[in-house]
Amino acid sequence: xxxxxxxxxxxxxxxxxxxxxxxxxxxxxxxxxxxxxxxxxxxxxxxxxxxxxxxxxxxxxxxxxxxxxxxxxxxxxxxxxxxxxxxxxxxxxxxxxxxxxxxxxxxxxxxxxxxxxxxxxxxxxxxxxxxxxxxxxxxxxxxxxxxxxxxxxxxxxxxxxxxxxxxxxxxxxxxxxxxxxxxxxxxxxxxxxxxxxxxxxxxxxxxxxxxxxxxxxxxxxx
Amino acid sequence: xxxxxxxxxxxxxxxxxxxxxxxxxxxxxxxxxxxxxxxxxxxxxxxxxxxxxxxxxxxxxxxxxxxxxxxxxxxxxxxxxxxxxxxxxxxxxxxxxxxxxxxxxxxxxxxxxxxxxxxxxxxxxxxxxxxxxxxxxxxxxxxxxxxxxxxxxxxxxxxxxxxxxxxxxxxxxxxxxxxxxxxxxxxxxxxxxxxxxxxxxxxxxxxxxxxxxxxxxxxxxx
DNA sequence: GATAGAAAAATAGGATCCAATATACAATCA
DNA sequence: TGATTGTATATTGGATCCTATTTTTCTATC
Numbered sequence: 474x475x476x477x478x479x480x481x482x483x484x485x486x487x488x489x490x491x492x493x494x495x496x497x498x499x500x501x502x503x504x505x506x507x508x509x510x511x512x513x514x515x516x517x518x519x520x521x522x523x524x525x526x527x528x529x530x531x532x533x534x535x536x537x538x539x540x541x542x543x544x545x546x547x548x549x550x551x552x553x554x555x556x557x558x559x560x561x562x563x564x565x566x567x568x569x570x571x572x573x574x575x576x577x578x579x580x581x582x583x584x585x586x587x588x589x590x591x592x593x594x595x596x597x598x599x600x601x602x603x604x605x606x607x608x609x610x611x612x613x614x615x616x617x618x619x620x621x622x623x624x625x626x627x628x629x630x631x632x633x634x635x636x637x638x639x640x641x642x643x644x645x646x647x648x649x650x651x652x653x654x655x656x657x658x659x660x661x662x663x664x665x666x667x668x669x670x671x672x673x674x675x676x677x678x679x680x681x682x683x684x685x686x687x688x689x690x691x692x693x694x695x
Numbered sequence: 696x697x698x699x700x701x702x703x704x705x706x707x708x709x710x711x712x713x714x715x716x717x718x719x720x721x722x723x724x725x726x727x728x729x730x731x732x733x734x735x736x737x738x739x740x741x742x743x744x745x746x747x748x749x750x751x752x753x754x755x756x757x758x759x760x761x762x763x764x765x766x767x768x769x770x771x772x773x774x775x776x777x778x779x780x781x782x783x784x785x786x787x788x789x790x791x792x793x794x795x796x797x798x799x800x801x802x803x804x805x806x807x808x809x810x811x812x813x814x815x816x817x818x819x820x821x822x823x824x825x826x827x828x829x830x831x832x833x834x835x836x837x838x839x840x841x842x843x844x845x846x847x848x849x850x851x852x853x854x855x856x857x858x859x860x861x862x863x864x865x866x867x868x869x870x871x872x873x874x875x876x877x878x879x880x881x882x883x884x885x886x887x888x889x890x891x892x893x894x895x896x897x898x899x900x901x902x903x904x905x906x907x908x909x910x911x912x913x914x915x916x917x
Numbered sequence: 918g919a920t921a922g923a924a925a926a927a928t929a930g931g932a933t934c935c936a937a938t939a940t941a942c943a944a945t946c947a
Numbered sequence: 948t949g950a951t952t953g954t955a956t957a958t959t960g961g962a963t964c965c966t967a968t969t970t971t972t973c974t975a976t977c
Binding site for chain 2: 484486524527528531532535536543556559560563566567570620621622623626630
């Protein structure tokens with residue numbers, strides 16, 4: 474009889490589950506910005522006491538996904554257009570650098586995986602999934618840079634703007650430019666041209682940012 | 696009888712105080728990496744229950760200053776040399792960009808403040824204070840960039856490596872190069888040469904990183 | 918003496934209770 | 948009617964208690 478060892482240790486605490494669930498709900502936009510996150514209500518939803526809920530809320534706050542005021546409670550954080558612009562600019566800087574560093578270490582398997590995500594992105598019709606596939610495509614390439622700290626900061630930045638991107642993609646039914654840009658980046662990676670891949674990544678992010686900001690100016694005035 | 700209104704609202708919760716105190720102790724190196732952060736013990740130290748302590752610990756963990764394992768407790772986080780190298784490289788990238796963006800917006804008052812910090816840095820004899828003054832000098836200039844998100848990530852990065860820098864500065868009784876480099880950066884700022892200020896900042900950070908890594912290789916083997 | 922297992926102690930996670938504060942609402946007075 | 952004050956309610960912050968898990972210690976056995 475052949476068998477494998479299974480790690481039976483419980484790794485997910487109640488706080489972990491509440492945190493992950495709320496995090497996904499916030500970055501997907503399911504929980505609108507400004508929405509109140511009531512400890513009692515959330516605790517009832519998850520069949521727990523308020524203690525693990527409070528831990529989840531402080532984690533969200535530390536990541537900038539929620540803001541709290543003493544004795545007044547916690548709400549889903551929102552970003553101004555200026556803040557969104559800054560985050561895109563930041564992403565462009567980091568992701569361009571990560572892409573440059575990744576190119577020399579890309580292997581066949583990784584490139585093939587990236588190509589699959591690229592096709593998947595083009596084929597996907599559900600706007601709610603574009604964001605995830607997009608992230609997987611880029612991260613597949615980025616990981617070859619072996620810069621976990623950079624990627625962590627990029628991930629945090631992405632978490633903050635994801636909902637606005639999703640809103641835009643859902644409304645405009647997708648910007649087809651992204652697909653072409655992915656192909657161009659992938660081509661530069663295959664060619665081993667780090668500078669070009671980096672520059673294209675930078676432009677790709679800045680383009681997305683400009684497009685999103687234009688969309689938001691239209692749809693929330695100012 | 697003349698009197699003024701005083702904002703009597705309590706802004707600092709017990710969790711805030713515990714968090715700030717522990718944070719400072721960790722980044723200063725007062726709490727060594729790997730040291731156990733026992734909820735009970737800390738609660739007694741602050742005359743509170745474990746609840747605010749737990750909140751402080753989760754905040755520390757989210758910022759990478761502590762790591763916790765379920766049912767096993769929380770310890771002060773440490774960084775490998777590779778991780779330290781990555782953080783310096785990251786800082787160099789961000790801080791060079793922030794410096795470039797800041798130069799056009801620097802005014803007389805800001806430059807004068809920076810100059811004061813620069814002198815203060817040279818005059819200070821207590822190695823424990825160099826790190827703080829250094830941070831103030833750079834931040835005075837950086838803030839003119841109006842990039843709060845960038846600065847937040849730089850702050851988080853600095854928090855993680857501060858204790859290693861302090862250890863080095865205390866041991867070697869300071870690297871005098873930093874003082875000259877500060878003056879050169881300041882001169883470029885005064886001259887309004889954004890590119891030069893940016894390049895010097897980048898080199899300044901990378902130099903400090905290389906120097907620190909060399910020191911650490913010496914003092915913890917590997 | 919070393920080792921395995923059981924009991925005990927230590928410690929973290931979570932539930933429930935109380936206190937502090939904020940908000941909503943009703944009563945009062947001009 | 949409109950502003951203001953007092954009161955009730957809702958909600959968060961913190962304390963205490965209980966439970967789950969880990970770690971340590973003790974003991975029996977070889």
